[in-house]
Amino acid sequence: MSVTQDLLLSMLEQNKLTCSFALDRVSSENSAWRLNPSAASIGFIYRHIGETMNLFGYFFGIPPAVPNTTMGKEDKGQRFDLEESHRYISIGFEMLENLVRTTPASDWSQKVDTPFFGTVSKIRLFSHILFHNAHHAGQIALTLSRGS
DSSP: OOHHHHHHHHHHHHHHHHHHHHHTTOOTTTTTOOSSTTSOOHHHHHHHHHHHHHHHGGGGTOOOSSOOSSTTOOOOSOOOOHHHHHHHHHHHHHHHHHHHHHSOGGGGGOEEEETTTEEEEHHHHHHHHHHHHHHHHHHHHHHHHHOO
């Protein structure tokens, strides 16, 4: 295993652990909770994390196997199947791990075009995915402690 792979796998494992403190507490009882009336619900954010991880795979040449029902959308109170959302998160983390294990170290500096950030390196996009996960896990954690 290369130093790059080892580093990225360590970052991914830490992201999974850090996010798990909030994500593992999502339940059918709290999935409709919001921090305030205009904020997205826990269930919507949870689904969004799983969908976006998979959708970002597109920029690495991995066609997404999940639909987009949250990215760029507003939470209008729709309910999501939590088991399906959990599966999307698991599939997303598996996809990222496989990506790290199969991408040669030299390929992480290759550029990809995105509609969000313009042209960025693959490693920069990978780091954004981890940040995105942690950001939304933080929103869920805050809503679990302060929302209703």
